[in-house]
Amino acid sequence: MSTDLEGxxxxxxxxxxxxxxxxxxxxxxEAVAPRSAVDVGCGLGHWLAVLKExxxxxxxxxxxxxxxxxxxxxxxxxxxxxxxxxxxxxKRRFDIALCLEVAQILVAGRAESLxxxxxxxxxxxxxxxxxxxxxxILHENExxxxxxxxxxxxxxxxxxxxxxxRLWERDDVRWWFRQNMVCYSTLEAxxxxxxxxxxxxxxxxxxxxxxxxxxxxxxxAAEPQRARRHWLGIxx
Numbered sequence: 001m002s003t004d005l006e007g008x009x010x011x012x013x014x015x016x017x018x019x020x021x022x023x024x025x026x027x028x029x030e031a032v033a034p035r036s037a038v039d040v041g042c043g044l045g046h047w048l049a050v051l052k053e054x055x056x057x058x059x060x061x062x063x064x065x066x067x068x069x070x071x072x073x074x075x076x077x078x079x080x081x082x083x084x085x086x087x088x089x090x091k092r093r094f095d096i097a098l099c100l101e102v103a104q105i106l107v108a109g110r111a112e113s114l115x116x117x118x119x120x121x122x123x124x125x126x127x128x129x130x131x132x133x134x135x136x137i138l139h140e141n142e143x144x145x146x147x148x149x150x151x152x153x154x155x156x157x158x159x160x161x162x163x164x165x166r167l168w169e170r171d172d173v174r175w176w177f178r179q180n181m182v183c184y185s186t187l188e189a190x191x192x193x194x195x196x197x198x199x200x201x202x203x204x205x206x207x208x209x210x211x212x213x214x215x216x217x218x219x220x221a222a223e224p225q226r227a228r229r230h231w232l233g234i235x236x
Contacts, residue, residue, distance in 0.1 A: 175212025
């Protein structure tokens with residue numbers, strides 16, 4: 001995957017991530033009140049940077065060697081290079097772990113060990129992954145929420161949906177976060193965090209498709225060459 005991602009223009013690929021984090025992070029703070037956070041697949045660190053602005057000073061981001069560290073939005077010691085297609089060597093736990101729109105670009109055989117990594121990092125995992133047909137750069141493993149919910153359930157983690165209803169019509173948040181961002185946590189974490197308990201799912205999170213996703217898919221289908229130019233334009 002490193003070879004494929006070395007050509008990505010992060011400014012284009014991650015456009016809107018910081019603005020989305022500005023809106024979504026207060027909801028995370030309200031739900032969990034974390035004092036520490038880790039982001040697996042952090043890119044340039046947009047979400048961690050916003051968490052720091054909200055007082056979460058203990059942060060760590062993991063991503064690959066293709067990230068231009070001169071453009072990081074977090075301090076160099078807060079970034080660790082890792083091949084996300086391989087299990088991480090987890091050395092500590094955090095109050096919250098993020099993994100946002102990353103799982104789908106990893107090989108399908110990595111899904112189970114990715115979840116193992118996330119539950120080793122925190123009792124509370126904020127998770128967002130592309131659904132089938134969503135489209136994007138290097139998507140290898142697009143899945144409905146049921147797939148991920150079952151992997152988390154194998155570790156005793158249950159699903160909550162505290163964000164999507166509140167973000168659904170926020171145009172200042174990218175539609176893929178509005179569509180996909182849910183939470184998995186231990187039963188003990190549910191007891192500590194009433195927002196998660198109140199929004200606990202009966203099983204898996206609902207498999208929702210945002211109008212923005214439909215608009216993207218319709219546009220790509222109507223003009224496949226335009227779609228190809230769009231995704232290739234995000235590569236240098």
